[in-house]
Amino acid sequence: MSSFVGIGCMSGSSLDGLDVCCVEFTGDICSDLWGYRILNAETISYDEQWTERLRNAAMLSAAHFVKVNVDYGLFVGHSVARFITKHRLDHKVQFVASHGHSLFHNPHDGVAFQLGDGEVTATVLKVPFVTSFRSKDVCLGGQGAPLVPCGEKFLFRNSDICVNLGGIANIGVRGLVGYDICACNIMLNYLASKANAGMAFDKDGELARNGNVIPEVLLKLKTIAYYQDAAPKSLWRDYIESNIMPILDTDKYIVVDLLRTCTEHVASMVAKACLEAKNSLATALPGNAPTVLITGGGALNKFLMENIRQLIEVQGLVVQEVDEETINFKEALIFAFLGMRCLLGVENVFRETTGARKDSVSGSIHRPATCPALKNKSLLH
Structure with a gap:
């Protein structure tokens, strides 16, 4: 050793x-x-x-x-x-x-x-x-990209699926498959700063919790071209600023409603990716519920995590408990x-x-x- x-x-x-x-x-x-x-x-x-x-x-x-x-x-x-x-x-x-x-x-x-x-x-x-x-x-x-699945393969062997909720949300499946899922904190932090000048992020998702989903914005987010691409694939800031940020029109919509809508969007896209990963693992894990490790700054957003848990646990996935140090520094x-x-x-x-x-x-x-x-x-x- x-x-x-x-x-x-x-x-x-x-x-x-x-x-x-x-x-x-x-x-x-x-x-x-x-x-x-x-x-x-x-x-x-x-x-x-x-x-x-x-x-x-x-x-x-x-x-x-x-x-x-x-x-x-x-x-x-x-x-x-x-x-x-x-x-x-x-x-x-x-x-x-x-x-x-x-x-x-x-x-x-x-x-x-x-x-x-x-x-x-x-x-x-x-x-x-x-x-x-x-x-x-x-x-x-x-x-x-993503590069993190290499480390997950060797260091997080007890987790079948690893999700990181950073500026961009990404997923790794047993260190063999990985890709960027969707924009995450890039959107949420931007909207938090618009809701309150000087606010770096929406602590615990409390602003989003008090908003309402805007159906037309949610639909536009779900239909961006990136989601039609097959993995391996990766997102980058320029693409997000050109194709996603214009949808988040803070002059047309109430900011807290946009926050709630984006939170809903991230949760649904993460859940979709986890379900696809579960299906790909079906033959490798017969009869066992795949485990999901969620880290990154977004994992400290209580409202976002409530939404993600609700959507993926009903699919038979188990969200693992994780210490805050690993959440922040994985x-x-x-x-x-x-x-x-x-x-x-x-x-x-x-x-x-x-x-x-x-x-x-x-x-x-x-x-x-x-x-x-x-x-x-x-x-x-």
Whole structure:
């Protein structure tokens, strides 16, 4: 058995901050048997300036874009360095891996870009830094997403179906099938800010609970073209802003009614995806009720979760209980795992999930400016 300690970083499309998670992984490199233990984790919130820079980065000129890419690389590096110092992890951490912040994702044109210059980040760290996990898969004809099912396959073996309710809701089925389901917190957080200036999100879904479903908006949401595509498939922010946000007309409709409608939409699409997953598992789990693990910021939205539970439990699915730390940091945890596998030289992105021509060892490795002896040198090979 081998043991590695790494840090994973995740910045989601909802722009709520940088999730940083230090994890110890224990397992057998040559098998599927891996376990994990979260040592420390926290979310480093973006201030107003960073929120605006990230929101507008895709519209910048080339020169200004490069500047933001460098600055965000430094932001990640300094954030992780402070996290390591704060939790006294300097002699434990062997590597850091970061998803980066997605700005461009259009796999049909061979494009996937996550903000944050890896070489710049590496200048702040004392251990190898791994980033840019999507580009290779996209070049191999894949979607470059979702990547989380790889970690689910190895680390969440007791869950048949994994759903993440982030800016975009996605699903993984036993680490073999995965895709983006629908827009989630991108819509809900946007509408919450419209309901109350300065409100980052609808706490517990209380605003949505007091609204009414708007049938014509619900119908428009259900009929967007993306839902007609077969998996593997992935959503991206540009598509959502072009095809979904115009439906959420806050001048025409009451905002709390739009929130209620979007909550209903997310719940129904998640339930539909879970039912399809259940049917695909029927032969593998004869007579057993499939288990569903739900994580991500949306899992803390009580009203949304009530709607999802009601719709999927009636279908014979069992929603697993999960601690809040896993809810909040599962994706950052998994990117640490993907970084570890990259450093070990074993596949961490699978064609079954992304639709690529083959599995790949994905991620770019950036060495620190000075490289002291590591606790376990096998990560260097």
